[in-house]
Amino acid sequence: MSQQGLVLGYNGVHPFAKVNLKKGNRASVQELLRTLLDPLEPFFSPAKARVRCPGATAVRFDQTASEVEGICRPLWGLACLLGGDGEYHGTKWWVDGLRAGTDPESPEFWGFPRDNDQRMVEMCPLGFALAVAPVFWESFSEKDRTNMENWLGNSVNEKNMPNTNWLWFRVFANLGLKKNGGKFSQDRLDSDIRHLDTFYRGGGWSNDGPEGIHQMDYYSSSFAIHFLQLLYAKLAGDEDPERAAEFKSRAQQCALDLAHYYDSEGRSIPFGRSVGYRFAMVSFWGALAYADVELPAPLTWGMVKGIVMRHLRYWQTQNDMWSPAGTLTIGYSYPNMYMAENYNSPGSPYWACLAFICLAVPETHPFWTSAEEDHWPSLPPVKSLAQPGHIMSNLGGHCMLLSSGQACSYPMKGTHAKYGCFAYSSSFGYSVPPGLFSLEQYALASQLGFSDDGGEYWKTRRLSTYAAIEERDSTSVLVSRWSPFSDVSVRTILVPPQTETPNWHLRVHRIEVASSGLADRKILTADGAFAIHNENSVDGRYLGLYDVSTGEGTQPLVIGNYDTLTPAGWSPGDKGSFAVCRDAGAVGIRAIETSPTRQANLVNADPNSNLIHSRTVIPTLHSSLKPGETAWYVTAVYARPAGPTVAVESFLDGWESVPKLPAWLEKEIADDKA
Structure with missing residues (x-):
């Protein structure tokens, strides 16, 4: 796509809607992701460290953090694409951007995080990208790597964080550095996971917070906790087999509950906050395949694939969710600020890219080789x-x-x-x-x-x-x-x-x-x-x-x-x-x-x-x-x-x-x- 970018005029149809997903193969989902990334090109800053998505709406954090969201959240998709041996012509935009954003001498430096800083959230996709896509770390000089260590690890390990799913974000900041031989804190990584385990309530379910809070929405499953537990089990399972086994067991138990949130038409039940992350609602199912979880009966990989593919096809029909420039808007089926949270910046909706964890799953996995099935005939109504x-x-x-x-x-x-x-x-x-x-x-x-x-x-x-x-x-x-x-x-x-x-x-x-x-x-x-x-x-x-x-x-x-x-x-x-x-x-x-x-x-x-x-x-x-x-x-x-x-x-x-x-x-x- 040229630097001019995409323009959707009267009755314009987004390229996202034109991708043929009927075959259900990995190549078609790769192409679907590229239609999400391409429209971002005109909104990168000169040094590529920030992405200012269309929409000048303010959020509870500073403008720089908003633009850090803009570059880091799409990394969920790009990292999965690259980690699954896919290619993207704009990968260098992110390589250059991560280099400039973590460099204190750069005019586009992101700034070190303070206590409870939104930058901590964006460390999670960045840490994951470093862990699964070698192109980033391998493209950095020694100075770049030191800058990344200082920004992603040293600067956050002693900061206060909300007592919620946020603690997983610091886990992945340290894990991304660890997977590349960078400086990280194993003590902080372990202590955060131990505390996150206090959120566990049984039956596979974790609460999004400590005792006294009852909040089990998509953050407990696809947006954060279960999703990140499964990614951790895959990336750290060899060194931490006991935890990995526990996280997989929880996912097996919870899967039989979560299957009830998705209908045969590909829609999920909107419930709770942050539903503006749209197709991220199905990321749990791709993470099951990524972590090589053995499915509990009666679920099959054809059913899991069906939940994901039908869901993506459903969102292909929602033609009003795009800005005229082709970027995702704040909203659900159409732009809507009334339903937005005070932390939804113009770049926030790209947390939806969690759904593309399935692209990191090998083509030989039964997730991709199975024919799609409807899970509902096998579940109690x-x-x-x-x-x-x-x-x-x-x-x-x-x-x-x-x-x-x-x-x-x-x-x-x-x-x-x-x-x-x-x-x-x-x-x-x-x-x-x-x-x-x-x-x-x-x-x-x-x-x-x-x-x-x-x-x-x-x-x-x-x-x-x-x-x-x-x-x-x-x-x-x-x-x-x-x-x-x-x-x-x-x-x-x-x-x-x-x-x-x-x-x-x-x-x-x-x-x-x-x-x-x-x-x-x-x-x-x-x-x-x-x-x-x-x-x-x-x-x-x-x-x-x-x-x-x-x-x-x-x-x-x-x-x-x-x-x-x-x-x-x-x-x-x-x-x-x-x-x-x-x-x-x-x-x-x-x-x-x-x-x-x-x-x-x-x-x-x-x-x-x-x-x-x-x-x-x-x-x-x-x-x-x-x-x-x-x-x-x-x-x-x-x-x-x-x-x-x-x-x-x-x-x-x-x-x-x-x-x-x-x-x-x-x-x-x-x-x-x-």
Whole structure:
């Protein structure tokens, strides 16, 4: 590619989308990676030490560290390509850049890291690149190597680091130097791994932090901990066989859980923070092959390959995730700053290059020689995962997880949506609030919201005082206790889909409002279904009233913006509300408590709140409570995604097959009211 770079104009298609991955061979995935690296060329600094990706957005760290991200994160892919005997015409850009960036005499010197410095994160791909791609170290002079030792090792080994997955980054900084005979600290490497082992919780799962934090998202699997454990097992296994064996054993156990996060269409379930790293969500599976892990039954290498290849092909269809210059943007299916974390710089999305660990796997490995298989026929359609506190489902046409009890250690932007939703779907994605007034801005998809000011501000579940998987008549359910206000307590029971009603799951809420001196206090409630694409297939306008002839629309009609609480748009709660879009499927919600007093409508969510579709609508149930009142809400949530084998006219086939109240639930409600 010329220094001018790629320009995507009106209806432009990125080269990433044009690579033929149908054969599933390593050469095609190598080519896919090159289409990610090529557009970066115009954004290298003169000495190549920094990459300033398009977008002038600021992050919580300095601009130089942001540009260090820009050059180091693509190293995940480039190092895997080179480590697997592949070639790239721009390798010298990185060789020169690493030389200049670590040279204190260079005008483009990166600067030595301070305590808790973002530069420490980027040491991880740099250390890995040194370990697996000899071209870097071999291209350095003695002075260059000394500079690298000082920057990558000496400068970081005595610095404070966050008590999280970050500690793995220092492990790999030392490991990269060690593999090349450079100066490193074995004591620091060992002590960091010993501390990281305190995050282990059992069943193959590690927490992203110490006791008192329950956060097991993609950082526990593909973004950091499991992924790096497997890379360590491969690179240091000969010298540290006991640890390598333990890390492989954990991966074997965890693989049977993690397989439930990926559907047959190639989509993974967006959950938690940093989902803007996109296809990095499948890096765990390539790392299994890289570390020569023996797969646990019933998994096969054809299944593992299928998870990775289908996932990459899915992202090839997401044509809106690119900048006009062809670089990855901050966002998910399209550029979206509302869902971004405060550490997402324009170069951050290139952590996605972890997915290309499969390129470091030899062509003779069964990962590459096996034919792709779908893993789902061999797995149970519903499974409880004790450590993350999830109940997984692959009924109804999508992968879904029910979740309770997880939370980030600090209240990051949109954290209640990233961890506190009741359900997360591979098809519909979660929604984040683009504003702080009204339901339209809060976009409460798969959340129960409370307002005590007439509907301006809303509180949802973020922290739970109790969360556990419990049994009800041989059915696993997820129970949590939480309080949106000091005088309002909620106990929520999440019931997974059943084979008889595969498109429905239940959310049971027992809500108690304490008596208070404010007799006229009124608390509004809003219980949201999944968000769905709000565009019709004829002219792209918002969905109108449901039309049987076109097979799309809403029931009742979406009234408009910022009038969610207008009675004209309501229907009885037991009749519910639904929305159908030809390219997305159908979602809906119904109140099925014995005496429903709630009403249903559709919230026209503010644009860019949902990860997958920029315009969405959310079927929602509404009610209000007064001091001293206790209420049981039983909410049935409908979801039937579109798919290549799903006829449009079948989207609402299950809508009238509403699940009945389980006998155990009827008894629990009756006993409570007695």
